[in-house]
Amino acid sequence: MLAAIGAADIETLFADIPARLRNPQLNLPPALSEMETLADLRELAEDNQHAGRSALFLGAGAYNHYTPQIVDALIQRGEFLTAYTPYQPEVSQGTLQAVFEWQSMVCALTGMDVANASHYDGATALAEAVIMGNEHFRGARRKVVLSPTLHPHARGVVHTYTQGLGLSIVGEDLPPDVAPAALADLVDDQTLLLAVAYPNFLGQIDDLQGLADRVHARGALLVVMADPLALGLLTPPAAFGADIVCGEGQSLGLPLSFGGPYLGFFATRKSLVRKMAGRVVGETHDRQGRRGFVLTLATREQHIRRERASSNICTNQGLMALAATIYLSTLGKHGLRQVAELCWHKSHYAANLIGALPGFRVVAPRPFLKEFVVACPRPVAEINDFLLYQRNIIGGYDLGQDYPALKNHMLLCVTETNTRAQIDDLVGALSELS
Amino acid sequence: MLEPLIYDLSRPGRQGVTLPACDVPPTPLPDGLARTTLDLPEVDQLTVVRHFTRLSQLNMGIDTTMYPLGSCTMKYNPRVNETAARLPGLAAAHPLQDPETVQGSLALMFALQEWLADIGGFAGVSLQPAAGAQGELTGVLMMRAYHLDRGDTKRTKMLIPNSAHGTNPATANMAGLEVVEIPSDPRGNVDLEALKTLCDDTVVGLMITNPNTLGLFEEHVEEVVAAVHACGGLVYGDGANMNAIVGKVRPGDLGFDVLHYNLHKTFSTPHGGGGPGSGPVGVSARLTDFLPGPLVARVQDQGETQPPHFSLVTPPKSIGRMKAFWGNFGVLVRAYAYIRANGPDGLRGNSEYAVLNANYLRAKLEDVYKLPYDRVCKHEFVVEGVWADAPGVHALDIAKRLVDYGFHAPTNYFPLIVHEALMIEPTETETRETLDRFVHALRTIAEEAHTQPQLLKDAPHTAPLSRLDEIAAAKQLVLCCRPVALSA
Numbered sequence: 001m002l003a004a005i006g007a008a009d010i011e012t013l014f015a016d017i018p019a020r021l022r023n024p025q026l027n028l029p030p031a032l033s034e035m036e037t038l039a040d041l042r043e044l045a046e047d048n049q050h051a052g053r054s055a056l057f058l059g060a061g062a063y064n065h066y067t068p069q070i071v072d073a074l075i076q077r078g079e080f081l082t083a084y085t086p087y088q089p090e091v092s093q094g095t096l097q098a099v100f101e102w103q104s105m106v107c108a109l110t111g112m113d114v115a116n117a118s119h120y121d122g123a124t125a126l127a128e129a130v131i132m133g134n135e136h137f138r139g140a141r142r143k144v145v146l147s148p149t150l151h152p153h154a155r156g157v158v159h160t161y162t163q164g165l166g167l168s169i170v171g172e173d174l175p176p177d178v179a180p181a182a183l184a185d186l187v188d189d190q191t192l193l194l195a196v197a198y199p200n201f202l203g204q205i206d207d208l209q210g211l212a213d214r215v216h217a218r219g220a221l222l223v224v225m226a227d228p229l230a231l232g233l234l235t236p237p238a239a240f241g242a243d244i245v246c247g248e249g250q251s252l253g254l255p256l257s258f259g260g261p262y263l264g265f266f267a268t269r270k271s272l273v274r275k276m277a278g279r280v281v282g283e284t285h286d287r288q289g290r291r292g293f294v295l296t297l298a299t300r301e302q303h304i305r306r307e308r309a310s311s312n313i314c315t316n317q318g319l320m321a322l323a324a325t326i327y328l329s330t331l332g333k334h335g336l337r338q339v340a341e342l343c344w345h346k347s348h349y350a351a352n353l354i355g356a357l358p359g360f361r362v363v364a365p366r367p368f369l370k371e372f373v374v375a376c377p378r379p380v381a382e383i384n385d386f387l388l389y390q391r392n393i394i395g396g397y398d399l400g401q402d403y404p405a406l407k408n409h410m411l412l413c414v415t416e417t418n419t420r421a422q423i424d425d426l427v428g429a430l431s432e433l434s
Numbered sequence: 435m436l437e438p439l440i441y442d443l444s445r446p447g448r449q450g451v452t453l454p455a456c457d458v459p460p461t462p463l464p465d466g467l468a469r470t471t472l473d474l475p476e477v478d479q480l481t482v483v484r485h486f487t488r489l490s491q492l493n494m495g496i497d498t499t500m501y502p503l504g505s506c507t508m509k510y511n512p513r514v515n516e517t518a519a520r521l522p523g524l525a526a527a528h529p530l531q532d533p534e535t536v537q538g539s540l541a542l543m544f545a546l547q548e549w550l551a552d553i554g555g556f557a558g559v560s561l562q563p564a565a566g567a568q569g570e571l572t573g574v575l576m577m578r579a580y581h582l583d584r585g586d587t588k589r590t591k592m593l594i595p596n597s598a599h600g601t602n603p604a605t606a607n608m609a610g611l612e613v614v615e616i617p618s619d620p621r622g623n624v625d626l627e628a629l630k631t632l633c634d635d636t637v638v639g640l641m642i643t644n645p646n647t648l649g650l651f652e653e654h655v656e657e658v659v660a661a662v663h664a665c666g667g668l669v670y671g672d673g674a675n676m677n678a679i680v681g682k683v684r685p686g687d688l689g690f691d692v693l694h695y696n697l698h699k700t701f702s703t704p705h706g707g708g709g710p711g712s713g714p715v716g717v718s719a720r721l722t723d724f725l726p727g728p729l730v731a732r733v734q735d736q737g738e739t740q741p742p743h744f745s746l747v748t749p750p751k752s753i754g755r756m757k758a759f760w761g762n763f764g765v766l767v768r769a770y771a772y773i774r775a776n777g778p779d780g781l782r783g784n785s786e787y788a789v790l791n792a793n794y795l796r797a798k799l800e801d802v803y804k805l806p807y808d809r810v811c812k813h814e815f816v817v818e819g820v821w822a823d824a825p826g827v828h829a830l831d832i833a834k835r836l837v838d839y840g841f842h843a844p845t846n847y848f849p850l851i852v853h854e855a856l857m858i859e860p861t862e863t864e865t866r867e868t869l870d871r872f873v874h875a876l877r878t879i880a881e882e883a884h885t886q887p888q889l890l891k892d893a894p895h896t897a898p899l900s901r902l903d904e905i906a907a908a909k910q911l912v913l914c915c916r917p918v919a920l921s922a
C-alpha cells in the first residue's frame with residue numbers, strides 16, 4: 001500500500017505535523033484483550049449499587065420501568081445499530097420508517113400535529129422550545145416564564161443555552177406549590193412563552209384547563225413538558241391548547257444507565273413546524289411510485305442554513321427513539337395505559353401507608369402519579385442512609401437541594417416494577433424512623 | 435410498499451407483552467384526569483419482532499457494508515462494548531443515587547476524563563455534551579464566558595473558515611455571536627493573510643477543524659493559533675476528525691484552547707441510525723473554571739491502602755449544565771472500553787492505519803477522479819464527482835451507483851467549497867481486500883459515467899427503493915400517519 005502511495009513509511013504521511021510535537025507519549029494504560037477489558041468493566045460495575053440489587057424508590061426525572069426483552073434485542077440488530085443519519089434514503093428505509101412511526105406515536109401521545117426525530121434529552125428539548133419561541137417572535141419579546149416545578153436540570157439547561165440571547169427568565173422563584181394560574185399572571189405582552197411540567201417535578205398533575213387561553217390572550221406560547229408514560233393515562237396536553245409539548249422519553253422503556261443516553265421528544269402545531277429544530281422524516285414515493293420516507297424540511301437545519309440556523313443539532317438520539325418506538329408498539333394502546341395505572345395505584349398505596357406513619361406527612365394538594373412528596377421527621381440523607389445500609393432500599397430524592405421551602409422533604413417514586421412486598425418493606429423501614 | 439406501517443398491522447385487542455396484575459388495593463381515578471382515546475397500535479409480539487426485523491433489513495450499516503461516509507468515521511463498533519454498557523451495575527444505576535453508591539460509574543468517568551485530557555493535551559475535560567454539536571456549544575459558551583469574566587465585553591465575532599461543518603456557524607449563532615467567514619487558500623488551508631486582517635479586539639475566537647473537512651492537516655496551524663491568540667481570541671477545535679491524529683499530535687500542544695471529541699466517531703461507539711453520540715470537551719488551563727458542571731473529581735487521597743474516592747463537583751465559574759444528569763453515560767462506557775482495549779499504541783496505530791487507508795484510496799483513484807487539493811491527506815479526502823466530458827453526471831449519481839456495488843455512499847455536497855464534493859473516509863477497520871473492491875467499484879463507475887451515464891442517473895438499481903422524491907415530501911409534508919385533530 002505504501003508503494004502505491006509512493007511513501008517510504010507511514011510516518012511520511014504525517015510530515016505536515018510539526019516534528020517537535022509529533023508522536024507524543026500517551027499516559028494511557030496498556031492494551032487489554034477482549035476478555036480482560038470485560039473483566040475490568042465488570043469490576044467497575046460491581047462497585048455500584050443499582051436497581052437490580054436493591055428496591056429503588058428514586059425517580060426525579062429518571063424512571064425504572066420494565067422493558068420487554070424484544071426492545072434491546074431488536075435495537076442491537078447491526079443494520080439499525082451501525083447505520084448513521086439516513087442521508088441516503090434508498091438504503092435507509094428501516095431507520096426512516098421507524099422514525100416516521102415514532103413521530104406518529106409522539107403525535108398520538110401528545111395530541112399535537114407534528115413531532116421530530118429526537119433531541120438529546122428532555123432538558124435540551126425544553127431549551128430548544130425556548131429558542132424556538134425566541135425565533136418565532138424574532139427578538140420582539142424577551143421574557144420567558146418557567147414554572148418552578150419544571151425539572152431543575154431542565155431549567156438549568158435553559159439558562160445555559162440562552163445565556164447569549166439576552167432573554168430574561170422569571171417564575172422559578174415562586175414557591176413550588178404555585179398554581180398554574182399564578183404563573184399565567186406573569187405572562188405579559190413581552191413574554192414569548194410559559195413552560196409548565198405535566199406531571200410536574202413533584203409528581204403532581206396541575207390543572208392546565210384554561211391556562212392556554214390566558215397565555216394566548218397575551219400572544220405568548222404555552223409549552224408543556226410532559227412525561228410520555230403518564231400520557232398513556234392522562235389527558236393529552238394538546239387538549240389544553242399547548243403550542244409545544246416536549247419532554248424526556250426515558251420512561252418509555254430506556255434503561256436508567258446512570259443518566260444517559262436518554263431521549264428528548266418534541267411536538268408542536270403544524271403552523272409552527274418550520275421553526276421546529278431537529279431531523280424530521282416525511283412520506284414520499286420513489287420513481288416507481290412506491291411509498292418511501294426521507295428526511296425533509298432540511299432548509300431549517302444547520303447544514304443548509306449555517307449561521308442563520310437557530311439550532312445546531314446534528315447527531316440526535318436515534319437509537320433511543322427506535323427503542324421507544326418498539327416499546328410503544330409492544331405495549332400498545334392498552335399496555336401503556338395499564339403501566340400508567342399500575343404506577344397510579346402503587347404510588348397511592350405507598351402514599352396512603354406512609355402518610356399514616358407518625359412524623360411523616362404526604363404533601364399532595366393535587367392529584368399525583370408515580371411520584372409524591374413526603375415531609376419527613378429527619379433529614380432525607382439520614383433516612384436514605386438507613387434505608388440503604390439497613391434495608392437494601394434506594395430511597396427518594398432530597399427536595400431540599402432545589403427548594404429551600406422543602407427541606408426534609410423527600411420525593412418518592414413508585415412504578416410498576418415495585419412489588420407490594422417492596423412497598424411494605426419501605427413502609428416498615430420508615431416506621432422505625434417515626 | 436416494502437413493509438406496512440406498524441399502525442397498519444394493528445388489530446383490536448392484541449398486545450405484545452403481558453404485565454403483572456395489580457397487587458395492591460386500587461385507588462379510583464378522579465374524574466376528568468384520564469384521556470378518552472389513545473391512538474397507539476395493538477400488535478402481538480411476533481408481529482412486532484418481524485416488523486422491526488424487516489425494517490432493519492432495509493438499512494445498510496457498518497455491520498453489512500463498508501460505509502465510507504466522510505467526516506463521520508464509520509469504523510467497526512466492537513460488540514464487547516455493547517456487553518459492557520449492559521452490565522447491570524452500569525445499566526441499572528440511577529443517576530441521582532448518592533455518589534457513595536455509584537463509585538464504579540464515577541471511577542469510569544474520572545478515568546475517561548483523564549484519558550481524553552491526555553489524548554488531547556488538555557488540563558480538563560467535561561463528559562457532559564451529548565454530541566459533537568453540543569460540545570461546540572459548550573466550548574463557544576465557555577469562550578464567551580471567559581472574555582466576559584475578564585470584563586472584555588467588546589468581543590462579539592466568531593471567525594469560521596468557509597470549509598467548516600454547518601454546526602460551527604449554527605453554534606456561534608446559538609451563542610448570540612456574529613459569524614465572520616474566513617476564506618481558504620489554494621492548498622486547502624485557512625487563508626492566513628485573510629485571517630490576520632480579521633483578527634482584532636472584537637473577536638471571541640476561531641473555530642477550526644484540523645485536519646479540516648478536506649481531510650488536510652492545516653499547514654500553518656501554529657501561525658493560525660498565534661494570530662488568534664495575539665488579538666486576544668481563543669481557538670476552538672472541532673475534533674470530528676481526531677481519528678487521523680490520536681497519538682500523532684495533541685491539539686492542546688498546538689495551542690488549541692478547547693476541543694470536542696466525538697466518541698461516536700473516533701472512539702468507536704455506534705451511530706445508532708442517527709445517535710446517540712457523545713461530545714466531551716477538553717480545555718486548556720485558562721478555561722477549566724468555566725467547564726459545565728458537574729465534573730467527576732477525585733477526593734481526599736487516602737493513601738495507598740484506601741481505594742480512590744470520587745465525587746461530583748461544579749467548577750467555580752461554570753457556564754452551567756448542558757443536559758440533565760452527567761452525560762450520555764452508556765456511550766462513555768463504550769468509549770472507555772475501546773480505549774482500555776486498544777491502549778496507547780493501539781490508538782496511535784489506528785490513526786496511522788486510518789491515514790494509510792485514505793491515502794491508498796486517494797492514490798488508486800486520483801487518475802480518474804479530480805482531486806481539488808492534491809496532497810497527502812489524513813483520514814479522508816475529497817474528490818470532485820463530475821467530469822467535463824460526462825455532462826449530466828453528478829456526485830449524487832456516483833454516490834447512488836456505489837450502492838449497486840455493495841457500498842454505502844460517501845458524504846456528498848460537503849464541504850461546500852468543493853464543486854460536487856464526494857468525501858471519502860475508509861477508516862482503519864477496512865481490510866485491504868475491501869479497499870481494493872471499493873477502488874474497483876469507483877473506477878468502474880467512472881467508466882460507466884462516460885459510456886452508460888443513464889446507469890448512474892437511474893441508480894441505485896439494487897436498493898429496496900429507487901430514488902425518492904424529496905420535493906414532494908417537503909410539499910405534501912406528511913410527517914405522521916394518523917389524523918390528529920386535537921390541536922387544530
Ligand SMILES: Cc1ncc(COP(=O)(O)O)c(C=O)c1O
Binds near residue numbers: 599
Ligand atoms: C466536521 C464536523 N463537525 C461537527 C459535527 C457535528 O457533530 P455531531 O453530529 O456529533 O453533533 C460533524 C458531524 O457530522 C462533523 O462532521
